[in-house]
Amino acid sequence: MSQPGLWETLRGIIWRDLLLAIRRRSDVAISVLFLVIVASLFPLGVGPEPAVLRTIAAGVLWVAALLACLLSLGRVFTADYLDGVLEQMLLIAQPLPVLVAGKVFAHWVVSGLPVVLLSPLLGLQFGLDGEALGMLVLSLLLGTPTLSMIGSIGAALVLGVRGSGLLVALLVLPLYVPVLIFGAGAVTSSMAGIGGEANLSLLGACLVLSVFFAPWATASALRIALE
Amino acid sequence: MNWSKYSAPLAFYPLAGKMIPWFGTIAALAIAVGLYIGLLVAPTDFQQGEAYRIIFVHVPAAWMSMFLYVVMAVWAAVGLGLNARLSFMMTQAIAPTGAMFTFLALLTGAMWGKPTWGAWWVWDARLTSELILLFQYAGVMLLRTSIDDQRRADRASGVCALVGVVNIPIIYFSVQWWNTLHQGASVSMTAAPKMATIMLTGMLLMTFGFWMYSLAVILSRVRCVILERESLQLWSKPSPVPEVVEVR
Numbered sequence: 001m002s003q004p005g006l007w008e009t010l011r012g013i014i015w016r017d018l019l020l021a022i023r024r025r026s027d028v029a030i031s032v033l034f035l036v037i038v039a040s041l042f043p044l045g046v047g048p049e050p051a052v053l054r055t056i057a058a059g060v061l062w063v064a065a066l067l068a069c070l071l072s073l074g075r076v077f078t079a080d081y082l083d084g085v086l087e088q089m090l091l092i093a094q095p096l097p098v099l100v101a102g103k104v105f106a107h108w109v110v111s112g113l114p115v116v117l118l119s120p121l122l123g124l125q126f127g128l129d130g131e132a133l134g135m136l137v138l139s140l141l142l143g144t145p146t147l148s149m150i151g152s153i154g155a156a157l158v159l160g161v162r163g164s165g166l167l168v169a170l171l172v173l174p175l176y177v178p179v180l181i182f183g184a185g186a187v188t189s190s191m192a193g194i195g196g197e198a199n200l201s202l203l204g205a206c207l208v209l210s211v212f213f214a215p216w217a218t219a220s221a222l223r224i225a226l227e
Numbered sequence: 228m229n230w231s232k233y234s235a236p237l238a239f240y241p242l243a244g245k246m247i248p249w250f251g252t253i254a255a256l257a258i259a260v261g262l263y264i265g266l267l268v269a270p271t272d273f274q275q276g277e278a279y280r281i282i283f284v285h286v287p288a289a290w291m292s293m294f295l296y297v298v299m300a301v302w303a304a305v306g307l308g309l310n311a312r313l314s315f316m317m318t319q320a321i322a323p324t325g326a327m328f329t330f331l332a333l334l335t336g337a338m339w340g341k342p343t344w345g346a347w348w349v350w351d352a353r354l355t356s357e358l359i360l361l362f363q364y365a366g367v368m369l370l371r372t373s374i375d376d377q378r379r380a381d382r383a384s385g386v387c388a389l390v391g392v393v394n395i396p397i398i399y400f401s402v403q404w405w406n407t408l409h410q411g412a413s414v415s416m417t418a419a420p421k422m423a424t425i426m427l428t429g430m431l432l433m434t435f436g437f438w439m440y441s442l443a444v445i446l447s448r449v450r451c452v453i454l455e456r457e458s459l460q461l462w463s464k465p466s467p468v469p470e471v472v473e474v475r
Contacts, residue, residue, distance in 0.1 A: 161374050
């Protein structure tokens with residue numbers, strides 16, 4: 001029997017993670033519901049004036065997306081770590097960073113993509129108009145994969161550590177700040193009429209950098225966790 | 228002379244002990260002279276009045292906060308690459324001092340901001356990225372203490388420190404990349420400084436003093452770390468605070 005190539009292995013890993021997520025739908029539903037609830041709390045707390053809501057919309061929705069991503073980070077590696085699959089993954093004769101990138105991609109499809117798809121609805125709740133809604137979707141589409149990428153580093157570092165849920169927040173949230181600034185900035189500046197393209201380019205740059213470097217850092221963190 | 232023998236904690240311990248008084252004395256002298264120049268000799272700024280004198284603490288502290296993070300990350304990289312125990316001990320010893328300088332930079336910045344800008348804090352790129360640096364120091368230290376296995380704690384916090392280096396250029400260039408309320412750099416390597424020579428002298432002396440202070444404190448802390456971690460070794464047995472061990 002011949003060894004499966006890199007591409008087949010990668011596809012297998014992504015497919016397996018997606019299948020697991022489909023079998024455990026409630027996990028996905030929880031982080032999406034969390035996003036909706038957090039976003040709905042703000043109008044209740046701040047007050048229902050449309051002008052105020054429109055000003056805070058971009059920031060609130062982006063922070064909610066960030067927290068939803070943070071909440072789901074535990075799922076990237078923990079289950080595989082506990083049942084020993086991760087150890088087997090480290091033994092696969094393919095470069096670990098690529099496999100990690102596959103897992104992170106699956107994580108994004110499960111936790112980031114629903115956020116992107118749901119964001120226009122939440123944007124409407126906050127009274128955003130058409131152009132700003134489009135910019136919100138675009139910025140989230142570019143930004144959420146970066147969140148998953150950066151988050152995977154933190155998730156790998158705290159594998160099996162006590163209090164890991166809170167610790168990962170402390171490690172990862174500071175690194176999320178640029179994405180938050182550019183993402184919310186894209187929506188805000190498009191609402192101000194100066195166009196969000198500059199911020200989108202910066203988000204794209206963040207994505208490229210994180211896709212290039214994060215799997216590598218995550219892979220070394222996984223090796224440290226499992227040695 | 229073979230310097231690599233000092234990569235063994237056993238050999239480094241007495242060497243560090245010998246260096247601490249020197250660095251400590253130089254630090255005390257430099258800071259004393261720097262403060263004298265800064266507070267008494269340097270003229271009053273015509274725009275900012277006496278309030279500007281906080282920069283003699285603020286700027287060196289901010290420089291040290293970034294510099295120490297880079298040094299910490301370099302030690303982490305050396306530790307991860309060469310598997311050297313002493314490197315990770317240095318990483319562990321540097322973090323608290325770096326966090327202290329970050330806090331000091333933020334605190335003195337707030338004290339300067341109130342009379343000058345009229346606000347303790349503004350959400351400007353320089354201030355925010357410096358605050359993030361404080362969180363990063365906290366993250367590195369907390370990750371280390373949360374992991375019980377010493378080897379894993381060292382390596383995981385090392386990776387964490389390395390990843391965070393990304394923030395250092397952001398802090399440094401934030402005043403150029405964004406329109407910030409924080410003023411741009413008055414001192415640069417390539418251009419003539421935009422400040423009076425006497426002020427620059429005071430500031431550089433303070434920076435030098437802070438640097439020497441960091442060395443003294445970090446070396447004493449690394450000695451404590453060595454004692455803690457190597458407590459099962461024979462040479463550290465006799466007393467809780469052993470005298471200098473002769474190594475030949």
